[in-house]
Amino acid sequence: MATTTAESASTAPLQAAAHGDRDSRSLVFLGLLWGSLAFGIFALGVLLVNTFIEGSGRLDLMLFVNYTSQLFPGKAGARAAILGSLMVIVVTALLAVPLGVAAASYLEEFASRENRFARFVELNVQNLAAVPAIIYGMLAAGLAVTVGLPRNTVLVGAIALALLILPVIIVSTREALRAVPREIRQGSLALGATPMQTLTRQTLPAAIPGIATGTILALSRAMGEAAPLLLLGGLVFVTYDPNGLLSGFTTMPIQIFDWAGRSQIAFRELAAAASMVLLVLVLAMNAVAIIIRNKFTTSR
Amino acid sequence: MDSATISMRQMETVDSGRTISPTETPRAVLTCDDVSIYYGSFRAVNEVSMDIGLHEITALIGPSGCGKSTVLRSLNRMNDLIPGTKVTGTISYHGIDIYGKDVDPIEVRRRIGMVFQKPNPFPKSIYDNVAYGPRVTGMKVDSMDDLVEKALRGAALWGEVKDKLKQSAYGLSGGQQQRLCIARTIAVQPEIILMDEPCSALDPIATARIEDLMLELKEKYTIVIVTHNMQQAARVADRTAFFTAEAAEGNGDRTGHLVEFDLTTKIFSNPSDSRTEDYISGRFG
Ligand SMILES: Nc1ncnc2c1ncn2[C@@H]1O[C@H](COP(=O)(O)OP(=O)(O)O)[C@@H](O)[C@H]1O
Ligand SMILES: [Mg+2]
Numbered sequence: 001m002a003t004t005t006a007e008s009a010s011t012a013p014l015q016a017a018a019h020g021d022r023d024s025r026s027l028v029f030l031g032l033l034w035g036s037l038a039f040g041i042f043a044l045g046v047l048l049v050n051t052f053i054e055g056s057g058r059l060d061l062m063l064f065v066n067y068t069s070q071l072f073p074g075k076a077g078a079r080a081a082i083l084g085s086l087m088v089i090v091v092t093a094l095l096a097v098p099l100g101v102a103a104a105s106y107l108e109e110f111a112s113r114e115n116r117f118a119r120f121v122e123l124n125v126q127n128l129a130a131v132p133a134i135i136y137g138m139l140a141a142g143l144a145v146t147v148g149l150p151r152n153t154v155l156v157g158a159i160a161l162a163l164l165i166l167p168v169i170i171v172s173t174r175e176a177l178r179a180v181p182r183e184i185r186q187g188s189l190a191l192g193a194t195p196m197q198t199l200t201r202q203t204l205p206a207a208i209p210g211i212a213t214g215t216i217l218a219l220s221r222a223m224g225e226a227a228p229l230l231l232l233g234g235l236v237f238v239t240y241d242p243n244g245l246l247s248g249f250t251t252m253p254i255q256i257f258d259w260a261g262r263s264q265i266a267f268r269e270l271a272a273a274a275s276m277v278l279l280v281l282v283l284a285m286n287a288v289a290i291i292i293r294n295k296f297t298t299s300r
Numbered sequence: 301m302d303s304a305t306i307s308m309r310q311m312e313t314v315d316s317g318r319t320i321s322p323t324e325t326p327r328a329v330l331t332c333d334d335v336s337i338y339y340g341s342f343r344a345v346n347e348v349s350m351d352i353g354l355h356e357i358t359a360l361i362g363p364s365g366c367g368k369s370t371v372l373r374s375l376n377r378m379n380d381l382i383p384g385t386k387v388t389g390t391i392s393y394h395g396i397d398i399y400g401k402d403v404d405p406i407e408v409r410r411r412i413g414m415v416f417q418k419p420n421p422f423p424k425s426i427y428d429n430v431a432y433g434p435r436v437t438g439m440k441v442d443s444m445d446d447l448v449e450k451a452l453r454g455a456a457l458w459g460e461v462k463d464k465l466k467q468s469a470y471g472l473s474g475g476q477q478q479r480l481c482i483a484r485t486i487a488v489q490p491e492i493i494l495m496d497e498p499c500s501a502l503d504p505i506a507t508a509r510i511e512d513l514m515l516e517l518k519e520k521y522t523i524v525i526v527t528h529n530m531q532q533a534a535r536v537a538d539r540t541a542f543f544t545a546e547a548a549e550g551n552g553d554r555t556g557h558l559v560e561f562d563l564t565t566k567i568f569s570n571p572s573d574s575r576t577e578d579y580i581s582g583r584f585g
Contacts, residue, residue, distance in 0.1 A: 020380070090516065112383055113383065114383075122503065181420070182416060183416060183420035183423060184420060185381075186381070186414075186416065187380065187416065187420045187421075187422060187481070187484075188422070188432070188436075189378070189409060190376070190378060190409055190413060190414040190416075190485070190487055191409070191410075191413065191432065191433035191436065191437070191484065191485065191488055192406055192407070192410030192413075192433065192436070192437045193406075193432075193433075193436040193437070194330045194406055194436075197436045201436065202422060203434070206423055
């Protein structure tokens with residue numbers, strides 16, 4: 001009996017304090033948080049349902065195998081846009097990933113804190129991340145004109161998107177590298193490995209899950225981006241498959257933008273259907289990123 | 301003579317090794333001469349002079365923060381990895397200043413390996429952990445399998461892992477991981493092995509195994525061990541260096557220095573400095 005009383009006497013003030021935290025102000029705040037969350041989910045839900053209802057009629061095979069058409073929206077498809085999006089994303093990845101990983105490795109593993117050049121690069125990576133997407137389109141267009149390339153080509157589009165996602169890749173790669181325990185690097189160096197061997201054989205492989213996750217998320221963002229590509233011009237009405245770096249192309253967001261702006265209902269249905277496809281693609285990429293992350297965090 | 305008797309005899313020499321006392325002055329492989337070590341402007345260790353004897357175990361003991369790890373890291377230039385460190389004085393390895401202008405720290409670390417406080421196996425298979433060093437250093441090996449086996453046997457781990465060489469090293473116990481790290485280190489055939497409190501994360505049984513292992517390894521290697529555990533120093537070390545840190549004049553920074561360096565038997569039975577005696581009898585630290 002005596003012990004029970006002693007226990008309840010000593011825990012009672014703790015419980016009181018815990019309840020004391022839940023005063024009316026924090027309850028209001030909690031309510032607001034839930035409210036905003038519910039509003040966000042509701043808006044998203046309405047948008048999705050709306051798009052689905054509008055586009056479900058055109059979620060057919062023609063959407064995938066036909067080119068766009070001015071005259072027959074009922075038979076038009078997003079073939080050129082789907083292929084264009086995939087091709088541009090692949091080229092974007094080929095440009096941005098090696099560059100971003102190399103820059104992050106330099107900043108994180110080799111440059112010292114006092115290195116002026118490294119500080120300068122670091123500052124500019126942060127600046128780049130804050131630049132509006134459309135500026136990258138202007139930059140790539142300017143670059144193309146300077147070197148005498150046609151603007152509306154896969155390569156130039158990929159350059160614009162690669163510049164856009166480079167900061168994201170650099171930042172997420174640095175974070176992934178930072179998460180690799182220092183002991184691993186020390187263990188490697190203590191065996192007589194060079195810093196470069198340590199990077200390529202220990203640190204980078206250990207950081208791959210993080211790098212892959214960040215990269216896929218960045219690419220899925222690039223996939224949905226229309227603004228920088230619109231600046232390259234001439235990308236809206238494409239009725240052929242992209243067939244090379246210097247081929248003309250269009251992408252799904254641009255195609256959707258074009259269709260959605262037309263007055264016929266059939267085109268808007270087409271836009272809604274293509275939006276669903278784009279959404280599924282982007283969600284699938286995000287899902288892959290999440291799977292990679294979970295797989296590697298649990299197996300450690 | 302079969303192999304069992306050979307290993308029995310080796311065990312004997314190891315056991316009796318405690319009674320055959322090392323020579324009064326060590327046959328030095330590594331010599332520290334007036335070595336001071338700085339982190340930025342903070343002098344962590346002041347004017348250490350000592351000789352590390354060939355095929356001996358040298359223990360560095362002293363209260364925490366007195367600079368044992370700092371001294372140890374300076375012996376194979378692992379402290380180069382900490383920005384702002386500076387070493388003055390000379391540390392010579394077979395007479396060559398390892399901080400000399402044309403000395404490559406990579407080469408120094410190949411010859412003077414290091415085992416860390418916390419076991420730090422690579423996130424790879426047991427086999428690849430051991431094979432990593434020989435691979436990156438471009439060692440010429442006839443058979444990597446043989447080399448891996450030899451290193452694992454040398455670290456008294458072979459019997460426990462021979463059936464799971466392809467499994468992740470993270471599946472091993474802490475003590476096994478630490479022996480794997482030792483195997484990994486001896487796979488590149490260094491001459492000296494530095495160990496920074498290698499048993500502090502281990503239970504007493506795993507600790508005893510590592511201590512036995514050290515006594516075996518000293519036949520082939522020279523070992524420098526930092527330890528918090530005075531019994532451990534008394535059990536394994538031929539020579540013991542006692543460090544302490546005293547507040548420097550002026551500011552409150554504590555600079556570590558070497559108080560006494562002598563045969564372990566002498567340090568533990570008849571130290572010449574009263575601070576050593578106080579420390580080993582547990583009066584401070
Ligand atoms: N990386 C570092 N940067 C700055 N100071 C350090 C660093 N490592 C150790 N020190 C300082 O150097 C002194 C000696 O540390 P250390 O060699 O770790 O001692 P011990 O291993 O004997 O406990 C301590 O005052 C510690 O704060
Ligand atoms: Mg220490």
